[in-house]
Amino acid sequence: MNWGFIGFGRIARKFLESLLAVEGEVPYAFASRSNAQTLQQEFPHVKVYDSYEALLQDPKVDVVYISTTHNFHCENTIAALKAGKHVLCEKPMGVNSHEIRKMTEVAEASGKFLMEAMWTRFLPAYNEALRRAKAGAIGPLNYLTASFGFRSEDKLTAHGRLLNPELAGGAFFDVGVYPLTMAADLFGWHPEQIQVTARVGHTGVDESVQVQLSYPEGALAQLFASVTTGTNKEACIYGQDGFIRLPLFWKAQSFEIVKGDVIEKVELPFLSTGYAHEIIEVRDCIRRGDRQSARVSLNESLKSAQLVEKIRGHIFKEV
Numbered sequence: 001m002n003w004g005f006i007g008f009g010r011i012a013r014k015f016l017e018s019l020l021a022v023e024g025e026v027p028y029a030f031a032s033r034s035n036a037q038t039l040q041q042e043f044p045h046v047k048v049y050d051s052y053e054a055l056l057q058d059p060k061v062d063v064v065y066i067s068t069t070h071n072f073h074c075e076n077t078i079a080a081l082k083a084g085k086h087v088l089c090e091k092p093m094g095v096n097s098h099e100i101r102k103m104t105e106v107a108e109a110s111g112k113f114l115m116e117a118m119w120t121r122f123l124p125a126y127n128e129a130l131r132r133a134k135a136g137a138i139g140p141l142n143y144l145t146a147s148f149g150f151r152s153e154d155k156l157t158a159h160g161r162l163l164n165p166e167l168a169g170g171a172f173f174d175v176g177v178y179p180l181t182m183a184a185d186l187f188g189w190h191p192e193q194i195q196v197t198a199r200v201g202h203t204g205v206d207e208s209v210q211v212q213l214s215y216p217e218g219a220l221a222q223l224f225a226s227v228t229t230g231t232n233k234e235a236c237i238y239g240q241d242g243f244i245r246l247p248l249f250w251k252a253q254s255f256e257i258v259k260g261d262v263i264e265k266v267e268l269p270f271l272s273t274g275y276a277h278e279i280i281e282v283r284d285c286i287r288r289g290d291r292q293s294a295r296v297s298l299n300e301s302l303k304s305a306q307l308v309e310k311i312r313g314h315i316f317k318e319v
Helices: 010-020 036-042 052-056 070-082 097-110 124-134 171-187 276-288 298-317
Strands: 002-006 026-031 047-049 063-066 086-090 114-117 141-149 193-200 206-214 220-226 235-239 242-246 254-259 262-267
Touching: 002 010, 002 052, 010 026, 010 276, 026 036, 026 052, 036 047, 047 052, 052 070, 063 070, 070 086, 070 097, 086 276, 097 114, 097 298, 114 276, 114 298, 124 171, 124 235, 124 242, 124 254, 124 262, 141 171, 171 206, 171 220, 171 235, 171 298, 193 298, 206 298
Parallel strands: 002 026, 002 063, 026 047, 063 086, 086 114, 141 220
Antiparallel strands: 141 235, 193 206, 206 220, 235 242, 242 254, 254 262
16 A cells, blocks of 8 residues: 655654665655755655645545644545545544544544554564463462553653644643553453652643552552653562563563562564554554554554543543
8 A cells, every 4th residue: 555644754754764664555645834955855755745735635645643732633544534534543532532533433423444543452472461461371460560650751842742732742642642551452442540749840731640549459559650751661560379571562572470589581573663563553444444443443542542631631630
């Protein structure tokens, strides 16, 4: 299939590298409002448009990958679907549940494929770690800890995407969805209790957020997200008989099963830059005629947005 890119930043470059590694998938066109001329010089064999509308009007574009700032995801996705394109939209697909519902309605009316690009859920190591945990490798599951925090000085400006509320900046939209998704993959999307502590900065966005989730059967999840504090980006799943450790869990290529003094190390590298696995899912779904992925369904994207809304409700109620 021919892919069109709307937005072309750092993540799009990694995605491009993985797209080139998947047989039959072609980076056909890029659209950028800010650096189209530079991209054309860098990628002379790719069509480059200086407007998103021009790319969407190209009949040779089959599927669109959207990696603009979060606040534009809904608008860009709906435009692509209405133009008759399949869509893979970066996480979070929408900044609230209303946007997810709107996108879902348009996708259903258009008959086109739509999926949120939560690439972690397609990684072999991540999936195998969760499979073993649920299969009882460490006994009944009790607790999850997961953190994703980083600090990028050059991006921490009032107008940069991380701290700008108009661009849907903030820690939880940017990286908090990763530990939250892992908690949901283990324990479900409906915690019984939510406790939130956050630091909101001078621009009005959440810079660091700590969340504790309690589930009906007694499990707990302790999650941390930050765009101003670096963490080890590790996740640990604790069971009655041991624990499973995933270093760099959101881009996992290995994990350890620890039971007393016995440590089993499992290596499951991802393809290319890791995005290849979700690209393969999109390709296979479209080939089968599926309009959404069973692995990252639109209903799950809605549940994620609803839970994020609840967490952000706790954050900004305190401000």
